[in-house]
Amino acid sequence: MACKRYYPPEKLQQFLTQFDSSEKITLGFSVQNRPIEMLEIGSGNYKVLIWSQMHGNETTTTKALLDFIPWFLDGNQKTLQSSFTLFIIPQLNPDGSNVYSRYNANNIDLNRDAIDQSQPESRILRATYEKIQPDLCLNLHGQRTLYSAGKGGRSASLSFLSPAADIEGTVTPARKKSMGLITAMVKALEEELPYSIGRYDGTFNPNCVGDSISQSGTAIILFEAGHFPDDYQREQTQSYVLKAYKALFIALIDHNQVFESKEYFMIPENENEFCDLILSSATILVDGNEIKNQKIAIQFRETLIDEKVYFLPEMKTFGSKLNLRAHKYLKLSPSLQNNVIEFKKGNLIENIAFNELFALKN
Numbered sequence: 043m044a045c046k047r048y049y050p051p052e053k054l055q056q057f058l059t060q061f062d063s064s065e066k067i068t069l070g071f072s073v074q075n076r077p078i079e080m081l082e083i084g085s086g087n088y089k090v091l092i093w094s095q096m097h098g099n100e101t102t103t104t105k106a107l108l109d110f111i112p113w114f115l116d117g118n119q120k121t122l123q124s125s126f127t128l129f130i131i132p133q134l135n136p137d138g139s140n141v142y143s144r145y146n147a148n149n150i151d152l153n154r155d156a157i158d159q160s161q162p163e164s165r166i167l168r169a170t171y172e173k174i175q176p177d178l179c180l181n182l183h184g185q186r187t188l189y190s191a192g193k194g195g196r197s198a199s200l201s202f203l204s205p206a207a208d209i210e211g212t213v214t215p216a217r218k219k220s221m222g223l224i225t226a227m228v229k230a231l232e233e234e235l236p237y238s239i240g241r242y243d244g245t246f247n248p249n250c251v252g253d254s255i256s257q258s259g260t261a262i263i264l265f266e267a268g269h270f271p272d273d274y275q276r277e278q279t280q281s282y283v284l285k286a287y288k289a290l291f292i293a294l295i296d297h298n299q300v301f302e303s304k305e306y307f308m309i310p311e312n313e314n315e316f317c318d319l320i321l322s323s324a325t326i327l328v329d330g331n332e333i334k335n336q337k338i339a340i341q342f343r344e345t346l347i348d349e350k351v352y353f354l355p356e357m358k359t360f361g362s363k364l365n366l367r368a369h370k371y372l373k374l375s376p377s378l379q380n381n382v383i384e385f386k387k388g389n390l391i392e393n394i395a396f397n398e399l400f401a402l403k404n
């Protein structure tokens with residue numbers, strides 16, 4: 043299964059050609075000397091700093107941003123344009139984005155570098171934040187297919203977090219604001235995404251950028267674009283992320299909307315309950331023993347090959363019963379049941395017959 047999840051720096055550069063130098067600023071350069079660009083749009087006093095693709099393989103929120111920008115700039119949105127100035131960094135990690143990696147070119151997770159500031163990308167974000175002194179930050183990410191919205195819940199198609207400002211999880215004034223805004227977005231989407239919106243793990247980690255900004259007293263919201271059933275391209279998710287962005291700004295200017303931060307805590311927490319695929323009636327070989335009638339849990343490994351992302355079947359666990367749910371279940375046909383699979387956790391199923399059966403390779 044090949045897919046369009048890849049969003050490299052060249053594509054962003056093409057998108058940015060429509061903006062002139064008054065709206066487009068090069069903030070600095072990545073480890074491999076790629077420009078890190080920021081758009082400044084709108085003329086309002088309320089400043090919102092937004093960054094996406096801090097993790098280069100998390101592209102859905104970037105694509106939704108590129109849908110949001112023309113909506114925001116449309117003639118119908120004069121009120122929004124005069125209320126807000128948006129500072130948008132669509133791709134904070136262009137080197138990682140180029141090779142579809144979470145990490146930057148020095149193999150550092152930029153979302154664990156808030157204290158160390160060891161990477162140019164981290165320093166650029168921090169300097170931009172300090173220069174702008176935004177009223178609100180949006181920290182945009184994508185999450186894997188593992189999560190359900192609460193125990194036994196549906197796949198978490200979207201998740202949000204108001205990052206902790208301290209180890210006690212104090213609801214500071216800034217957090218109160220971000221919690222209320224998250225509630226507004228959940229309300230706007232819950233009819234379309236019932237039981238499918240989760241609350242991300244809120245354990246305080248000052249080395250995460252969101253937590254460090256929350257600690258500084260600025261309201262910040264973490265977005266996680268997740269998995270919608272059968273939507274490995276994440277096109278459906280992209281449309282929900284776009285709706286969330288719109289709902290957020292509408293809530294910010296609508297003074298009649300009052301959102302209680304306590305409702306935030308009613309959003310179910312993400313649980314790690316899913317794998318991508320469970321094969322049943324499989325014969326496996328493990329430690330030299332052949333065992334029949336087993337279930338194999340498979341997690342897809344997203345792999346960039348020739349500028350396309352492929353989902354390769356990685357073995358996660360096996361058993362006659364599994365304590366996991368899957369986005370898809372497949373019972374092997376009698377001929378494939380005799381096809382022995384050597385089970386090794388973390389290895390790919392290389393058997394061509396299986397790959398063809400599941401159309402996992404193009």
Ligand SMILES: [Zn+2]
Pocket residue numbers: 097100182183184
């Ligand atoms: Zn991320």
